[in-house]
Amino acid sequence: MSSLRIEGLGKSFDDLEVLRDLDLSVEPGEFAAVIGPSGSGKSTLFNLVSGLDEPTTGRVLVQGGPASVESGKVAYMPQKDLLFPWRTILDNTALGLEAQGTGKKEARARADALFADFGLDGFQKAYPAQLSGGMRQRASLLRTVVLERPVLLLDEPFGALDSLTRTDMQLWLAGMWQRHRWTVVLVTHDIREAVLLADAVHVLSPRPATVVGRIEVPLPRPRGAEDFTTPEFAATERRILEALKGTTAVASP
Ligand SMILES: Nc1ncnc2c1ncn2[C@@H]1O[C@H](COP(=O)(O)OP(=O)(O)OP(=O)(O)O)[C@@H](O)[C@H]1O
Numbered sequence: 001m002s003s004l005r006i007e008g009l010g011k012s013f014d015d016l017e018v019l020r021d022l023d024l025s026v027e028p029g030e031f032a033a034v035i036g037p038s039g040s041g042k043s044t045l046f047n048l049v050s051g052l053d054e055p056t057t058g059r060v061l062v063q064g065g066p067a068s069v070e071s072g073k074v075a076y077m078p079q080k081d082l083l084f085p086w087r088t089i090l091d092n093t094a095l096g097l098e099a100q101g102t103g104k105k106e107a108r109a110r111a112d113a114l115f116a117d118f119g120l121d122g123f124q125k126a127y128p129a130q131l132s133g134g135m136r137q138r139a140s141l142l143r144t145v146v147l148e149r150p151v152l153l154l155d156e157p158f159g160a161l162d163s164l165t166r167t168d169m170q171l172w173l174a175g176m177w178q179r180h181r182w183t184v185v186l187v188t189h190d191i192r193e194a195v196l197l198a199d200a201v202h203v204l205s206p207r208p209a210t211v212v213g214r215i216e217v218p219l220p221r222p223r224g225a226e227d228f229t230t231p232e233f234a235a236t237e238r239r240i241l242e243a244l245k246g247t248t249a250v251a252s253p
């Protein structure tokens with residue numbers, strides 16, 4: 001059974017058609033990337049997959065069942081995942097678990113157990129303003145991952161970071177995925193990020209968005225910085241660019 005199956009998905013807001021006949025599936029343990037022009041409907045797609053909004057046509061199946069917030073199958077890190085400035089990092093990362101009914105003590109213990117892995121050990125009692133941008137993003141990701149849901153949705157998690165930090169974070173995430181084998185759907189504008197991390201890259205058209213290409217990434221795992229300069233890496237980037245041709249501007253990294 002696919003972890004995620006999207007069939008003939010359409011979404012309109014009044015007269016604005018955002019998604020049209022969009023099909024996409026993700027298998028258990030797969031890292032999928034979704035790339036597409038700004039405003040094409042990527043965040044809208046995630047809102048439907050997480051059950052926060054309803055499709056106009058078509059359907060979303062998560063582990064064979066309908067998408068809903070209550071089903072607890074999807075952990076969603078939204079594009080602007082803000083940490084509460086008045087809460088410590090530990091309290092921020094335990095927040096999602098607490099919101100779903102886990103007791104405060106257990107929620108904190110489970111979040112705390114991940115701090116070392118996320119390069120945040122020693123910062124449990126710090127406040128968000130005391131962390132670097134990359135650390136804040138890792139904390140937001142920790143808050144999402146600690147929920148241990150079957151599917152992780154990451155909407156441009158590194159979009160706001162400077163290029164060097166972003167590369168560090170991408171390499172770090174590649175290593176984390178290698179160990180944890182989460183089922184991930186990552187939205188990104190960054191072709192290089194998609195190639196480094198994903199098993200398959202789904203390319204969206206401009207609005208109304210539909211999938212215009214699915215490009216497999218043939219690079220062996222584990223992947224690291226040495227892969228950036230291989231001919232296979234460049235060839236895969238070219239195939240994605242090719243599929244994006246005809247779509248509007250895609251920000252370069
Ligand atoms: N709740 C809403 N009501 C009306 N229009 C909406 C709503 N949500 C999104 N839209 C519109 O849908 C379109 C797609 O928005 P969306 O945020 O999904 O794009 P995106 O691909 O995530 O863009 P970006 O790459 O810039 O994050 C935009 O034109 C946006 O204005």
Ligand SMILES: [Mg+2]
Nearest residue numbers: 042043044079
């Ligand atoms: Mg978006």
